[in-house]
Amino acid sequence: MKVLLIVTAAAETATGLALAGVPLLVISLLLGGSLDSPAALVLARMTGAALVSLGVACWLARNDTQSRAARGLVAALLFYNAAIDALLVYASMGLSLSGVGLWPGVVLHAAMAVWCIACLRTGRVNP
Numbered sequence: 001m002k003v004l005l006i007v008t009a010a011a012e013t014a015t016g017l018a019l020a021g022v023p024l025l026v027i028s029l030l031l032g033g034s035l036d037s038p039a040a041l042v043l044a045r046m047t048g049a050a051l052v053s054l055g056v057a058c059w060l061a062r063n064d065t066q067s068r069a070a071r072g073l074v075a076a077l078l079f080y081n082a083a084i085d086a087l088l089v090y091a092s093m094g095l096s097l098s099g100v101g102l103w104p105g106v107v108l109h110a111a112m113a114v115w116c117i118a119c120l121r122t123g124r125v126n127p
Contacts (some may be wrong), residue, residue, distance in 0.1 A: 001065040001074060001119040007088065008112065009059035017049025019044055021028060032090055032099035048115045054080070078116035 019026045021042035027035055035041045058077075061070045088106045090096040 001070065004061050004074065004077075004112075004119055005062040005065070005070070006113050007056040009055045009062065011055075011108075012051045012058065013055030016048045016053075018048070019051060020048030022050065028099060029101045030088075030099045031097040031102060038119060043095060047126050058091055074116050078113055078120065081113035081116060085109045085113065 015026070023041060024035055027033055027044060035044055057073060059065075061073050064070050085106055088109070089103055092102055092106075
């Protein structure tokens, strides 16, 4: 679980900083689209801030993997990764969006969801 939290902290913080700083580039790479309104730009930056917050929470929990709070965080990460997968697949198949990072993002979030399940099932610190 510790390694999962460290990897998630790094990945989500980096993604969040990129989304907050250069949202047009991130959206273009991920979805092959653009942000067509100021409201969409603000929402993308808010999402970036939320991802940084998630990264901070994972980083702070990395040394407390046996607590209920850490298990709750991993359960929330499972929901998050599954939801992101569903949204990215819908973006591709339902909305015909495609960026170079879309399917790698799907694979990454699916792998992270499986890792979350493994951590929750085994209860071990490092599966």
